[in-house]
Amino acid sequence: MNLWIFNHYAVTPDLPGGTRHFDLGKELVARHHEVVILASGFRHSERRTTKLSPGESWRIEDVDGVKFVWLGTFPYQKNNWRRVLNMVSYMVRSWWIGRKLPKLSPEIRNPDVIIGSSVHPFAVLAAYWVAKQHRARFIMEVRDLWPQTIVDMGELSESNPFTKLLRMLEMFLYRRAERIIVLAPRMGEYISARGISEGKIVWIPNGVDLLRFKDIEPAEKNGKGFKIVYLGAHGQANALDVLLQAARIVQDQGCQDVKLILIGDGPEKPRLTELAKWLELRNIQFRNPVRKNEVPQVLSEADAFIFNLEKAKVFKYGISSNKLFDYMAAGRPVLFSVEAPNNPVEEARCGLTVPPRDPQALAEAIIKLCRMPKEEREAMGQRGREYVEKHHAIPVLAEKLIQCIEQVRKQ
Numbered sequence: 001m002n003l004w005i006f007n008h009y010a011v012t013p014d015l016p017g018g019t020r021h022f023d024l025g026k027e028l029v030a031r032h033h034e035v036v037i038l039a040s041g042f043r044h045s046e047r048r049t050t051k052l053s054p055g056e057s058w059r060i061e062d063v064d065g066v067k068f069v070w071l072g073t074f075p076y077q078k079n080n081w082r083r084v085l086n087m088v089s090y091m092v093r094s095w096w097i098g099r100k101l102p103k104l105s106p107e108i109r110n111p112d113v114i115i116g117s118s119v120h121p122f123a124v125l126a127a128y129w130v131a132k133q134h135r136a137r138f139i140m141e142v143r144d145l146w147p148q149t150i151v152d153m154g155e156l157s158e159s160n161p162f163t164k165l166l167r168m169l170e171m172f173l174y175r176r177a178e179r180i181i182v183l184a185p186r187m188g189e190y191i192s193a194r195g196i197s198e199g200k201i202v203w204i205p206n207g208v209d210l211l212r213f214k215d216i217e218p219a220e221k222n223g224k225g226f227k228i229v230y231l232g233a234h235g236q237a238n239a240l241d242v243l244l245q246a247a248r249i250v251q252d253q254g255c256q257d258v259k260l261i262l263i264g265d266g267p268e269k270p271r272l273t274e275l276a277k278w279l280e281l282r283n284i285q286f287r288n289p290v291r292k293n294e295v296p297q298v299l300s301e302a303d304a305f306i307f308n309l310e311k312a313k314v315f316k317y318g319i320s321s322n323k324l325f326d327y328m329a330a331g332r333p334v335l336f337s338v339e340a341p342n343n344p345v346e347e348a349r350c351g352l353t354v355p356p357r358d359p360q361a362l363a364e365a366i367i368k369l370c371r372m373p374k375e376e377r378e379a380m381g382q383r384g385r386e387y388v389e390k391h392h393a394i395p396v397l398a399e400k401l402i403q404c405i406e407q408v409r410k411q
Helices: 020-030 081-098 121-134 148-152 161-176 187-192 240-252 269-278 292-299 313-317 322-329 344-348 359-371 374-391 394-409
Strands: 002-006 034-040 058-063 066-071 113-117 137-142 179-182 201-203 226-231 258-263 284-287 304-308 334-337 351-353
Touching: 002 020, 002 081, 002 121, 020 034, 020 066, 020 394, 034 081, 066 081, 081 121, 113 121, 113 394, 121 137, 121 161, 137 161, 137 394, 148 161, 148 313, 179 187, 179 394, 187 201, 187 313, 226 292, 226 359, 240 258, 240 269, 240 304, 240 359, 258 359, 269 284, 292 322, 304 322, 304 359, 322 334, 322 344, 322 374, 334 344, 334 359, 344 351, 344 374, 351 359
Parallel strands: 002 034, 002 113, 034 066, 113 137, 137 179, 179 201, 226 258, 226 304, 258 284, 304 334, 334 351
Antiparallel strands: 058 066
């Protein structure tokens, strides 16, 4: 099988971000399939081009057998009209290169199956066009419910013309996809409520490459103090101001051993660093993003982790977070502060759950975890590790993906 994946924001392990499609692709290559990923050379997390030299419009990179086609796209620095142009430029460039890619590069064969993966639906539309051009089977993957997510976050209204355009495009793609892969457990309910057959919908959540975590150090080798790590985006949806407020409460309680480490970047980071100064926090440390292949080493510093999201309607369809499964793979307890219908931490019994937007409850959970016997924390961490081994290991998810594709090819 020759599989192409259109994912605007796909990354390789030498970059910050989620490596869902690389990890799945590497597993498929090990099973003698071919995988090509068309991604932007402009990095959203860093706001700069990293994979293309000046003047290059596209390039092919082979990473562990997975072929990445890096595409030049319109640059931007903020979430404004320039980012919309970036999305449209990815759609145009991926369609333009994708329709003639086997002629441009003989090492790449015509696709049998093409997956178009959101966040934004313009990437999926390009995948659909290229699938028609090559007479390949077309599968849609929904990683984010656009435009519903944007509406629920209050960034667009239902009456906005752009929202209406996205609604039309969303339905167009749902109807033409032979299968629709969803990442969160209840996304299928949203899609089927729009008249799409439940038989087309397949749940394949995010996962973790456990091989990256095979040599992770035990928590007791961290040195002094009790370190709690947050690793990931610093955006509106992450509600990290709540974490800083909780840190102030912990500090006021005299818990000198507790240190909270925030690793990553995003539009909210400048405001958060100023808030930390205003709160006079001595127990907070901000760090730059790290490459995916460096994540296990960084997580090994922690005694526990925090998974925190804004209290918003958008999470009513569930969550499927890369960083949460990385946390659990690291074998440490997790503080879970999200309002969602699924709670992997509770299911695995690998941490403590508190309501979102409640600094007092979060601070109390931090202190409780810090004062908990080490053996109890270790047992929590072990249960989290066993949970991801069973449900979210990449080989398990790759098998689900192969079954989905084979069902489509047999139709």
